[in-house]
Amino acid sequence: MTHPDEETLAGLALGDAAGASDDLAHVATCPSCSATVADLRRVADAVSVSPRRLDLAAPPAGLFDRIEAQIDDEERDSEVLDQAHAVAPSPAIAQSPPTQPVAARARRRWGPVGRAAGAAAAGIAIGLLAGYAVWNEPAPPAPVEVASTRLDTLDTRQWQGMATLLREDDQELLSVRTERLDAGSGYLEVWLLNRDGKRMVSLGVLRSDGRSSFPVTQQLIDEGYVIVDISREGFDERPEHSGDSLVRGTLKS
Amino acid sequence: MTTVEGVLALDELVAEQDDLAARFASGSREALAEVYERWSALVYTVALRALDDAHDAEDVTQQVFVSAWGSRHTLRPSEGAIPAWLVGITRHKVADVRTQRYRRARNLAAVASVTPEAGSPPPEPDIAQRLLVAHEVDRLGEPRASVLRLAFIEDRPQEEIAERLGLPLGTVKSHVRRGLVQLRSRLEEVDDDSPR
Incomplete structure (x- = not known):
């Protein structure tokens, strides 16, 4: 037997099934139709608990401008990233000279912990630039x-x-x-x-x-x-x- | 009665929605503005009612539209289901805010040596669903929307509805059934995995 149409199923979901015993019998054995009936029943229940009148509050003025600005920012960022990936794969980035010695940057960020790590590295690899930078830097101001x-x-x-x-x-x-x-x-x-x-x-x-x-x-x-x-x-x-x-x-x- | 006109108007409305969805999905910023114009109040109200805080609601609204734009390719244009899709995203964002609030509260409870309640955040009262359903009922147009409200919210017998609205009983029955079918197709979006 073919499936009853959705409107018929809606009728069944609402319980007005007069003269539709064939349909009822079908739904009882058809998983897809019985799922649809259950769905429609849920929709009816959802309507019954929905507010009669919809009172919507408008979002504050200017919000759309902020949304557009955020979208612009994100799109710009992803373009920059795309370009970076396209034009400058990782080796090029790695080769670009850091603005200050690695050890000094580490110290700026991590303070004593980074300095200790830097010193340890220098101890192991004396003469390398990292060590040189640590030993020759003027004494940092005391914390x-x-x-x-x-x-x-x-x-x-x-x-x-x-x-x-x-x-x-x-x-x-x-x-x-x-x-x-x-x-x-x-x-x-x-x-x-x-x-x-x-x-x-x-x-x-x-x-x-x-x-x-x-x-x-x-x-x-x-x-x-x-x-x-x-x-x-x-x-x-x-x-x-x-x-x-x-x-x-x-x-x- | 105006059934033929009503159906025509509805078809036009659906076609227009599909077009808007298609334009939005293809990256039109004008479509974004239009979508915002039409549904920002729905999104904002859902967030406001769920979170009870204007600042959080504003924040959520912003995130919803930014996120909707970012995942516009997942909007299926044929379904004309933009509001349900947006409300689905709103729910996720609201849930995120609630989880953050809950964690914060639980951390404090933990720090204060009060036994924290185990488990997940308290269930969200389904404001989103209710407002969306009301919105979709409105969108059915008249007299269908009134028929459904009388039938389900006020629980009136169909005979009484027919009498009150001056419609044949068969027409009322058909509005109720078609209305349910339409609502089902539009509400489907909400419970599935909308973008976050």
């Missing part, structure tokens, strides 16, 4: 301490270490030094919590010797992210804070 806090356990307020906010070359760095904290079977993660009790950012993983530095920004501090928190995290699929805080302290200048 200035901007704020600091004790890191205490949450329950018994036991001293476990310090966190210090340093500024060097207009870059902020949070330096953390702790006693050996028990990471359990996971690892330790350093967070900055906002004073408003609503927001938080993850700075990264604390090394097992309890000494790590993390790049931060003055803006973050100004926004109220001043509570240093170290949590114990498991190797699981949950990127958020585990709730298992070991130590905490509020930065004070």
Whole structure:
């Protein structure tokens, strides 16, 4: 038998099936028709809970301009990328001279951590440009301490270490030094919590010797992210804070 | 009655929609402006009702249109289903904002040593679906839209609807059935995998 048309199925979905026992019998055995009937029934239910009048709010004026601007930006970016791929494959990019020595750039970005890495590299490969740049650079200005806090356990307020906010070359760095904290079977993660009790950012993983530095920004501090928190995290699929805080302290200048 | 005219007008409307969808899909910025003009209020209202925050709703609206433009090639022009497609994208964006909010709340709960509730974010009340359905019912044109509203929202018997609107009972029955069939084809888009 051929399938009944959709209108007939709509009639069945609504239960006005007078004189359509053939159709009913068909639908009972035809998976595709019974799915359509169920669909139409759902549509009817959806209409029954929809608002009688549609009161729409207009988006603010100027939004379309911003949408177009964003689209323009993204299209320009993808064109630049396309061109870069087309004209300058990776070797050409790699050969273009960096604006400053690699080691110096690394130091700018990472501060003491990068410098230590640079020095280590120089030790291994003496005479290479990277090492040369490190050893011959004028001594960088000493980092200035901007704020600091004790890191205490949450329950018994036991001293476990310090966190210090340093500024060097207009870059902020949070330096953390702790006693050996028990990471359990996971690892330790350093967070900055906002004073408003609503927001938080993850700075990264604390090394097992309890000494790590993390790049931060003055803006973050100004926004109220001043509570240093170290949590114990498991190797699981949950990127958020585990709730298992070991130590905490509020930065004070 | 005006059934023949009504059907004609509807066909024209559908044809026009298809054309707009085709122009949009092929990258016409004018079509983008037109789509925005027609459906930005629907998108914005869905976001506003779902998120209850004008700033977030504005943000979501912007993302929806940027994202729709970016994935315009996935819009199937023949279906004339632009609003359902847009609302589908809106739902994803709204869900993203809700998930972010939920995570933030859960992180704080975690930090405050309050036991966080396990599981996924709370289910989204289906504002999107409801507004879209109301919008699509409006788009059916009169008298079909009124027939459907009376039949389903107000749950009136078809005989009463016929009497109230001065239509033959057969016409009312046919409007109800055709209306459902039309709505089904237009609402199909929403639940499938719209672009994010």
